[in-house]
Amino acid sequence: MVSSPVIPRRRHAKGGFVGGMMINYILRRILISIPLLIGISIVSFAIIQLPPGDFASSYQSYLMNQANLPAAEAQKAANEYRRAYGLDRPVYEQYFRWIKGIVTEGKFGYSFAYKQDVGELIAERLPRTLFLAASAHLISTLFGIVIGIYSATHKYSLGDNLATVFAFIGTAAPRFFLAIILVYFLVIRWKVPYVNRFTSPIYSFAPMSWDKFVDILRHTWPVIAIAGFGGIARNMRVMRGNLLDVLNAQYVTTARSKGLRETKVINKHAVPNALHPIIMYQGTVLPYMLQGELEAAIVLNMPSLAPMFYNSLVSQDIYVSGGFLLVYSVLLIAGNLIADIVLALVDPRIKLN
Amino acid sequence: MNQIKQPHAVTEAILEIKDLHTRFFLEKGVVRAVDGVNLVLKRKSTLGVVGESGCGKSITAMSVMRLIQSPPGKIVQGEINLYRKDGVIVDLTKLDPRGPRMRAIRGAEIAMVFQEPMTSLNPLFTVGEQIAESVRLHQQLDRRAALERALEMLYKVQISEPKQRLHAYPHQLSGGMRQRVMIALALSCNPSILIADEPTTALDVTVQAQILDLMRQLQDTIDSSIMMITHNLGVISQMADEVAVMYLGRVVEYAPVRELFHHPLHPYTVGLLNSVPVLGRKGQKVLIPIAGMVPTPTSEIQGCAFAPRCPRVMPACHEHNPRLESAAPAHYVACWLYADPPA
Numbered sequence: 001m002v003s004s005p006v007i008p009r010r011r012h013a014k015g016g017f018v019g020g021m022m023i024n025y026i027l028r029r030i031l032i033s034i035p036l037l038i039g040i041s042i043v044s045f046a047i048i049q050l051p052p053g054d055f056a057s058s059y060q061s062y063l064m065n066q067a068n069l070p071a072a073e074a075q076k077a078a079n080e081y082r083r084a085y086g087l088d089r090p091v092y093e094q095y096f097r098w099i100k101g102i103v104t105e106g107k108f109g110y111s112f113a114y115k116q117d118v119g120e121l122i123a124e125r126l127p128r129t130l131f132l133a134a135s136a137h138l139i140s141t142l143f144g145i146v147i148g149i150y151s152a153t154h155k156y157s158l159g160d161n162l163a164t165v166f167a168f169i170g171t172a173a174p175r176f177f178l179a180i181i182l183v184y185f186l187v188i189r190w191k192v193p194y195v196n197r198f199t200s201p202i203y204s205f206a207p208m209s210w211d212k213f214v215d216i217l218r219h220t221w222p223v224i225a226i227a228g229f230g231g232i233a234r235n236m237r238v239m240r241g242n243l244l245d246v247l248n249a250q251y252v253t254t255a256r257s258k259g260l261r262e263t264k265v266i267n268k269h270a271v272p273n274a275l276h277p278i279i280m281y282q283g284t285v286l287p288y289m290l291q292g293e294l295e296a297a298i299v300l301n302m303p304s305l306a307p308m309f310y311n312s313l314v315s316q317d318i319y320v321s322g323g324f325l326l327v328y329s330v331l332l333i334a335g336n337l338i339a340d341i342v343l344a345l346v347d348p349r350i351k352l353n
Numbered sequence: 354m355n356q357i358k359q360p361h362a363v364t365e366a367i368l369e370i371k372d373l374h375t376r377f378f379l380e381k382g383v384v385r386a387v388d389g390v391n392l393v394l395k396r397k398s399t400l401g402v403v404g405e406s407g408c409g410k411s412i413t414a415m416s417v418m419r420l421i422q423s424p425p426g427k428i429v430q431g432e433i434n435l436y437r438k439d440g441v442i443v444d445l446t447k448l449d450p451r452g453p454r455m456r457a458i459r460g461a462e463i464a465m466v467f468q469e470p471m472t473s474l475n476p477l478f479t480v481g482e483q484i485a486e487s488v489r490l491h492q493q494l495d496r497r498a499a500l501e502r503a504l505e506m507l508y509k510v511q512i513s514e515p516k517q518r519l520h521a522y523p524h525q526l527s528g529g530m531r532q533r534v535m536i537a538l539a540l541s542c543n544p545s546i547l548i549a550d551e552p553t554t555a556l557d558v559t560v561q562a563q564i565l566d567l568m569r570q571l572q573d574t575i576d577s578s579i580m581m582i583t584h585n586l587g588v589i590s591q592m593a594d595e596v597a598v599m600y601l602g603r604v605v606e607y608a609p610v611r612e613l614f615h616h617p618l619h620p621y622t623v624g625l626l627n628s629v630p631v632l633g634r635k636g637q638k639v640l641i642p643i644a645g646m647v648p649t650p651t652s653e654i655q656g657c658a659f660a661p662r663c664p665r666v667m668p669a670c671h672e673h674n675p676r677l678e679s680a681a682p683a684h685y686v687a688c689w690l691y692a693d694p695p696a
Binding site: 249250251253254255256257258259260261262269272273346347348349 | 467
């Protein structure tokens with residue numbers, strides 16, 4: 001027997017992983033993502049160019065239909081436009097010019113429709129999009145997990161069945177359709193003014209304050225709710241299924257056999273083990289939320305990135321589409337990286353190398 | 354009721370199970386997992402509970418722990434009397450399984466070691482944290498003192514490099530080491546009863562022997578009675594003082610270990626002993642299996658549960674369920690061969 005055991009200083013459980021190894025890992029992942037981004041940029045640029053015609057053709061038909069110019073003059077103007085912006089060059093040349101601008105000057109190209117630098121356009125709207133997507137993400141994770149825990153611990157109860165029905169609707173209903181229904185209620189029934197804005201006009205140029213924040217939430221909740229709804233449903237079903245599995249695990253019985261309270265057994269021993277798939281899935285959730293934000297914001301015509309992206313595809317405003325797709329890919333890669341890091345922090349069995 | 358008529362045993366008993374019935378109410382029918390079990394666990398002794406898979410031995414243990422999942426499981430009848438150190442007798446079946454009184458007993462007075470060491474520890478916490486959690490819960494100790502107690506327990510279960518192991522996660526340990534940790538966890542609050550449910554079944558043979566050695570050594574130094582559940586007669590012969598043989602939710606024979614191995618009375622016990630090889634046993638070249646199959650668990654049994662497979666079956670066996678009764682000093686058997694069936 002040991003009379004007075006001395007507790008050794010706790011070595012860091014992950015063997016210094018938080019320090020050097022972690023930074024090393026992140027750097028390596030970022031390096032790996034560079035060729036990936038190059039690939040994505042090539043493919044997306046090629047796809048953007050696939051539809052026949054270009055922005056100059058839209059310009060030409062605009063001149064003919066709206067400005068009543070004769071066809072020949074409109075054709076001439078369009079050709080000049082093409083020459084001025086290099087649209088008459090081969091696709092690969094346009095691509096290299098675009099990439100060169102990004103790498104050397106940090107410029108994402110020029111938007112024909114907005115007559116503005118694409119980088120500025122994105123910088124102006126990206127924070128709004130991120131705010132909407134992150135809020136949707138937050139509520140979908142939070143509500144998804146909480147409802148999932150309730151469902152799993154009250155299996156086949158009324159609440160569980162209601163949650164299941166809710167989840168099926170959430171996964172099955174197309175978001176643009178939900179958005180249309182919401183628009184109907186907001187505009188026709190409830191007569192809410194300024195649906196397609198982030199703030200009421202009085203707050204437009206006001207500095208950020210609590211009142212402004214509340215006002216923003218009052219305007220943005222439909223988009224957040226629609227984008228988050230499907231996420232709640234998915235997270236809830238994943239959480240429910242996993243927790244049911246984990247509740248049958250031997251270590252949960254061990255925890256009960258210690259005499260722990262049932263709430264502690266569930267919250268400390270079962271739930272953290274059931275969170276894995278939710279965390280892993282975070283990497284794909286961010287793009288999913290962006291997509292949800294995209295659909296809802298297009299229908300509600302919110303001035304976020306989404307309608308701009310949509311319009312750029314319609315009018316073949318190529319650098320806007322390309323810039324958006326690049327930003328979208330970066331977010332996707334970042335989301336996956338963050339998910340991997342969080343998973344490694346949560347689970348001692350996972351090593352980042 | 355078919356109780357054990359053994360007043361002497363009751364005075365030195367620490368746990369007494371009387372006519373316990375635990376059932377599972379499933380869609381396909383009612384499973385009578387434990388169907389009238391009578392057992393006595395004596396103070397500071399080891400009771401071996403032996404039987405085939407599905408005979409209700411684990412369910413008996415889980416009933417004692419009040420860890421039967423409900424629904425679908427339920428204790429429908431019987432008593433589980435715990436004789437506490439202060440002389441108070443508590444019937445565990447009367448307690449709320451999730452209530453504070455049962456939780457104060459679970460882990461502190463009755464602790465359990467499970468069959469699957471690979472999965473019985475939470476992968477997200479260190480070994481030390483998991484032992485300390487139990488210690489902190491039942492003994493008002495701070496985190497540091499609880500970890501010291503955990504380390505002390507790791508020394509006791511003779512784990513190699515206990516100071517390092519204290520901060521190891523379960524996946525960093527082998528099956529044998531994890532089972533040592535489970536034993537350390539179970540004994541960390543000095544329980545008066547340790548229930549070991551097939552503690553060595555999932556381990557390599559050499560590790561099995563080490564764990565059994567450890568448990569035997571610990572038994573000398575601690576104050577616990579052990580209820581050892583196993584299907585392995587070899588383990589029983591090494592570990593147990595008394596043995597209860599179970600068949601289909603009932604105890605068919607109960608005797609001191611030497612008595613049982615040398616003079617088995619119940620045809621099922623005889624069949625069990627004939628079906629395992631014994632080193633150095635002369636005169637017997639072949640192992641004799643028990644004929645027939647265990648009936649489906651949902652069927653209701655009239656008479657003796659073993660009658661359909663019994664080589665010495667009599668008409669009375671199909672009519673009446675035999676009680677566990679004394680056939681020799683300290684030797685109890687539930688069989689009409691040793692008692693007069695009712696007319």
